[in-house]
Amino acid sequence: MTNIINNSIKEDRGYRYDSIVRQFASALYILGGRIAYEFVRINVSAFLPNIQSIQSSTASSENYLTEGHFDFNRVGDYFNSKKTILAFCAEDCTATVSKIVYDTQTDTFIGFPLPLDQNGLPIAKLYSTDSFTCLENWYLNDPIAKSLGAHLIQPLSSSFENTSPYLLAVYGTNNKFKSPDVIARWGYIYRQCKAKGVRVIGYSSDCDSRY
Structure with missing residues (x-):
C-alpha cells in the first residue's frame, strides 16, 4: 500500500517499486501467467511494474532456469x-x-x-x-x-x-x-x-x- 501511495503522486514514467513488490510481481507472473498478471496490473493502478520490466528482471536473474538442467x-x-x-x-x-x-x-x-x-x-x-x-x-x-x-x-x-x-x-x-x-x-x-x-x-x- 505504501508503494502504491508513493507512485500515485508521480507520473507513470516515474513509478518506483520496492524489492518486495518486485518479488511478488515475479511470483505472480511466473505462477499466474501473463493474463493474470495483466488483469491485476490494470485493475490495481500503480501497483505492479509492466511485463517488460518483469521479463527483463527474470532473464537477468542468477537463478535463471535452463530446461532439464539439474542445478x-x-x-x-x-x-x-x-x-x-x-x-x-x-x-x-x-x-x-x-x-x-x-x-x-x-x-x-x-x-x-x-x-x-x-x-x-x-x-x-x-x-x-x-x-x-x-x-x-x-x-x-x-x-x-x-x-x-x-x-x-x-x-x-x-x-x-x-x-x-x-x-x-x-x-x-x-x-x-x-x-x-x-x-x-x-x-x-x-x-x-x-x-x-x-x-x-x-x-x-x-x-x-x-x-
Missing part, C-alpha cells in the same frame, strides 16, 4: 545459507499448456518432451538448431510435451523457520518413463548432493506405481 552447484550454497545438510527430495508432473517457445538464453526450443539419459535425467539443450528444416522436422515428427516435470529439494532443520524448498530442475515431459529410470535418477541425485555436502534422506512422489 546441483547452487544446492550447496542454498543449504549453507539455511545452515543444514539434511534434505528431502520430491518430484511430480503437472499438466501444462502445450506450445513451443524459443529460449534466447540457451538458444533452444522449449516444449518438446526431453528423453532421459542413463541416469534417468532429461537431456538438456537437445532441441537446439539454426536450421529451419530441422525445426520443421521436429514440429512434424516429434510430440509436444503434455506435462511439466519438477524436482524440488527441501532443507530439513530443527529450527522453527519456514524454509522454502529449492527448485532443482524443471522440464517438459510426455510422462513416458520406467521404474529403472526413477531408481537411476534417485541414485544420481543422492551422489551429486552428497558431493555438495548435502545428505538426501528420502524421496517423495505421487502414487504412481513406477515410483
Whole structure:
C-alpha cells in the first residue's frame, strides 16, 4: 500500500517499486501467467511494474532456469545459507499448456518432451538448431510435451523457520518413463548432493506405481 501511495503522486514514467513488490510481481507472473498478471496490473493502478520490466528482471536473474538442467552447484550454497545438510527430495508432473517457445538464453526450443539419459535425467539443450528444416522436422515428427516435470529439494532443520524448498530442475515431459529410470535418477541425485555436502534422506512422489 505504501508503494502504491508513493507512485500515485508521480507520473507513470516515474513509478518506483520496492524489492518486495518486485518479488511478488515475479511470483505472480511466473505462477499466474501473463493474463493474470495483466488483469491485476490494470485493475490495481500503480501497483505492479509492466511485463517488460518483469521479463527483463527474470532473464537477468542468477537463478535463471535452463530446461532439464539439474542445478546441483547452487544446492550447496542454498543449504549453507539455511545452515543444514539434511534434505528431502520430491518430484511430480503437472499438466501444462502445450506450445513451443524459443529460449534466447540457451538458444533452444522449449516444449518438446526431453528423453532421459542413463541416469534417468532429461537431456538438456537437445532441441537446439539454426536450421529451419530441422525445426520443421521436429514440429512434424516429434510430440509436444503434455506435462511439466519438477524436482524440488527441501532443507530439513530443527529450527522453527519456514524454509522454502529449492527448485532443482524443471522440464517438459510426455510422462513416458520406467521404474529403472526413477531408481537411476534417485541414485544420481543422492551422489551429486552428497558431493555438495548435502545428505538426501528420502524421496517423495505421487502414487504412481513406477515410483
